[in-house]
Amino acid sequence: MTIKLKTSIYISLLFTALFGVAAAVIIVIYSDFRKEEFKERLKEKAKTTLKLLIEVQSVDYQTLKVIDQNTINHLYNEKTLVFDENYNLIYSSLDDTRINWTRADLDYLKKYKTFFKKDGEYEVYGVYYDSNYKDFFALISANDNYGKRKIAFLNYLMLITYSIVSLLGWILTFYVIKKQISPLDYLYKKISKINGSNLETRLVVRENSKNEIDLLGKEFNFMMGRIEAAYQRQKEFTAHASHELRTPLARVLAQLNNYKVKTDEKTVHFIDNITENINQINDLIHSLLILSKIDIIKKEEKQKVRVDEAIFESIEKVYAQFKDIKVNLDVENSANLDTLLEVSCNPSLLEIAFNNLLRNAYLYSDNQQVNLKVWEQNSHLWVSVSNTGALLSAEEQQKIFQPFVRGANAKGKVGSGLGLRIVQRILNVYDFSIRYTSEDAVNQFLIIF
DSSP, rough: OOOHHHHHHHHHHHHHHHHOOOOHHHHHHHHHHHHHHHHHHHHHHHHHHIIIIOOOOOHHHHHHHHHHHHHHHHTHHHHHEEEESSEEEEEOEEEOOOOOOOHHHHHHHHSSSSEEETTTTEEEEEEEEEOOOEEEEEEEOOOOOOHHHHHHHHHHHHHHHHHHHHHHHHHHHHHHHHHHHHHHHHHHHHHHOOOOOOOOOOOOOOOOOHHHHHHHHHHHHHHHHHHHHHHHHHHHHHHHHHHHHHHHHHHHHHHHHHHHHHHOOOHHHHHHHHHHHHHHHHHHHHHHHHHHHHHHHHSSEEEEEHEEEEEEHHHHHHHHTTTTEEEEEEEEOOHHHHTTEEEEOOOHHHHHHHHHHHHHHTOOOOEEEEEEEEEEETTEEEEEEEEEEEEEEOHHHTTSSSSOOGGGGGGGGGOSHHHHHHHHHHHHHHEEEEEEEEEEEEEEEEEEO
16 A cells, blocks of 8 residues: 555544534534523523412412413423422423423432432423422423423534535545655656666755755765766776777787697687687677667767668678578568657667577577568567577576576577576667567567557
8 A cells, every 4th residue: 555545544534533522522513402491491491480380479389370271381291290299290291291290309309408319201390489488399200392302403514514524524535645745656757667778867846945855856966976987987988998808809819810720720729719719708708898889879960761771781781690590480461560660769778688588589490490570569679599409498598588598408608698688778768678488489579669
């Protein structure tokens, strides 16, 4: 899981949890408020009833019932009971609602003055009234339908709000995190494309920014500058050393060839062995020179090159080098093939790549035959160079494009182990690709333009 996705999920979960807690707290607080508000209304009703019954002398029980009948709010199903100091019921409101009470409730009232409890769907408030000449107990019960409807509506509203806001929170969180971390995506894409062929790549950063990503980009550019400088010094050393080595080797070869004319047959054979070894060293030096110059040649202006013409040039050169080579060329016609055959690159580098592939296919073939095929597939130009011979093991296939690596089938074969490395470097410079496959006892290199 990416940091971007993980951060988005964590923040979204945290936001959802916090909003859920806030919604729950609001509901609980409002429920308590509803209870206290209803309790106060019951309290006022009880006090009003007691005052009318006790303090207003002109109001008798029957008159109070008439008042109660005409003022009762049927929404609450109110029921009022009044007891004297001997726990005798002296007044009951007209409705049919029943209040569940016990003597213990009245004892509790006498001791603690008030209580408030829940009885099923009803809530009961009790009060002990101590007058100058007589004590009374009042119990009033009601169902707060109106308040409960408000609570139900609040719950529904909170649920809808929680769902919508949580969804929006997740979407906005993912959008904001993606927006904020997008420079890291840019950084990743740039870094992933850096190789030995484009060490001059630098990140675009804001110079005066204190943003951590911009600071990281600046340090990365500084590091790449040092790496490029070190890499450039290494290439220059390789190029200069290779160039300087070729001159004395050429003099040694000339002297050996001159000496061959004046010596016996045994010495000539010895000189030929030395000459062969020197030629191998020359080939190695030449390969190192090519590797060191690939990036320099790459910076030159690219040209439009026809792949088929580069193949023909390479075939002519390998024919001149290996007289017994057999090259079978197969070009499949298609509507877009002529257009795809034209690519942008350096022609000399492309010829070197094909020369190495053809030379490699010939040297490791069991019948000196090389098969070349050109075709179109998925709007790309494909070229395969194949031969029949000993196949590479799975481990060797993993290392086939590494420098100075040679397979088990290279015993007794002339080579430095740099040919395929040069081919890969050349093709990668121009964003072409190459891969090796082995099927049906056939070694095949596939190039995709």
